[in-house]
Amino acid sequence: MKIAFGCDHGGYELKLALMEHVKSRGIEVLDMGCNGERVDYPVYGKKTAEAVAEGQADLGIVCCGTGIGISIAANKVKGIRCAVVTTPYMAEMTKAHNNANMLAFGGRVLTAEQAIEFTDIWLDTEYLGDYHALRVAMLDEM
Ligand code: RB5
Numbered sequence: 001m002k003i004a005f006g007c008d009h010g011g012y013e014l015k016l017a018l019m020e021h022v023k024s025r026g027i028e029v030l031d032m033g034c035n036g037e038r039v040d041y042p043v044y045g046k047k048t049a050e051a052v053a054e055g056q057a058d059l060g061i062v063c064c065g066t067g068i069g070i071s072i073a074a075n076k077v078k079g080i081r082c083a084v085v086t087t088p089y090m091a092e093m094t095k096a097h098n099n100a101n102m103l104a105f106g107g108r109v110l111t112a113e114q115a116i117e118f119t120d121i122w123l124d125t126e127y128l129g130d131y132h133a134l135r136v137a138m139l140d141e142m
Contacts, residue, residue, distance in 0.1 A: 002028040004057035006048030008041040008070065009034065010107050011063025017112035018061055018105070018119060025123070030057045045073025045082075045104075052101055053079045060102035061119065071104035081139060086110065091118035095125040097132050098139075 003022055007015040012034065019029045032048045033039075041064040052060040060082070064070040067084040074082035082102035083094035086109065094100040103122055105115045 001059070002030055002057045004030040004032055004048050004051040004060040005062070006032040006044040006060070006070070007034060007063040007107075008044055008065070009036060009038045010041075010065030011067070011070065011105065012036040012107070014063045014105055014107035014110070014112055014115055015061075018063070018115055021116045021119065022061075022123075025120075027123075041070040042073040045070040046077060049074035049077035049080045049082065049102060053077050058101075061105070062102060063105045063107050063115075065106055065108040067104040067106035067109065071102075074102050074104065079140060081136070085118045085122070088118060088121055091121035092125045095122050096128050097135075099127040099132070099136050 005015050005019050045062050048060045048062050051057050062070040071082045071084045074080050081098055081100045082104055083100040084104045085091045
C-alpha cells in the first residue's frame, strides 16, 4: 500500500506528521510536495490526485490551511473522490459510503493528533459496496 501526499504551506507541518504516522503503520509514502515554501494549493492538489488516478499510489492525502481549496483541486481529477474530514464520523462514512480514495485536512483547523485519528479510521474502515457502489459509480461518471 502506498499513499501519495501533497500540501501547500498551510498544510506542510500536518503533512509531515501524517507521513511519519502512516510510515509507522508500514505504509509507503509518495511525497508530491511542497516543501514548506509558499505555493498555490491547486497545483499540489492536482499533482497528488493525478498520482492516485494514474496508479502511482493507492490512496492520497492532501493538506492546506483549511483542506477545502486543495480538495476542490483534487476532485477535478477524474476518478478522484477526495473528502474534507473534520470528525471521526466523517472519516468512517467517507470510506464506508463514498469509498473516498483521498482525504483532505486543514493544517489551520486540526491538530496533528486529530488528523492522525481520522486517517486511521479511514484506513481501517471497510467500504460497504452494495447500493453505495451505484452512487459511487454515478460520481465516477461525472
Ligand atoms: C493559503 O493561505 C490558504 O488559502 C490555503 O492553504 C487553503 O486554506 C485554501 O483553501
